[in-house]
Amino acid sequence: EDQVTQSPEALRLQEGESSSLNCSYTVSGLRGLFWYRQDPGKGPEFLFTLYSAGEEKEKERLKATLTKKESFLHITAPKPEDSATYLCAVYKGGSYIPTFGRGTSLIVHP
């Protein structure tokens, strides 16, 4: 059974305290892995797409990496405005249906 597991479920950081969020997956033939940010009361907002193991993408304080079994979202020197729920979604080979994880709720304290 295809699964996408995100950890931790919740993470509290102090401003400037770097950390990583994990998304592990068990799908056959990964076609793509997506990271989204979701603020309360809003729809998810696209951050990154990763297609193959070893690929890395960066945007401001965020860096996403991908291996054959998992992806990490590294947050460097976070700010309070980085507080949100971070979702990952995967597409397996031959499917148009994305499978989302439950998300990691990140709170960054000033």
Add this chain to the structure above:
Amino acid sequence: EAGVAQSPRYKIIEKRQSVAFWCNPISGHATLYWYQQILGQGPKLLIQFQNNGVVDDSQLPKDRFSAERLKGVDSTLKIQPAKLEDSAVYLCASSLLQGAYEQFFGPGTRLTVL
């Protein structure tokens, strides 16, 4: 560029009543998605359209849910009759192409079934 529009933003109904949600995707986006997001969970795809044709509706509870995308632009999702477990946020998203591509989400409709 205007984003994905959804209405209403909030809806409260009694169980066994019917409800409809509307979505207008980003102009030019051929692919439209409806998701259900239960509190504390990730979005679950209900149905995917390519223009006005259904690509996948394998996770749509067809005994009570229906969706249409007339003229390949805006779309309506209907629930009839609603159950307590349908309480969730219903998200609409669109993308330029079908498949593993970036999706743009609307703000969602929060449905509460009493």
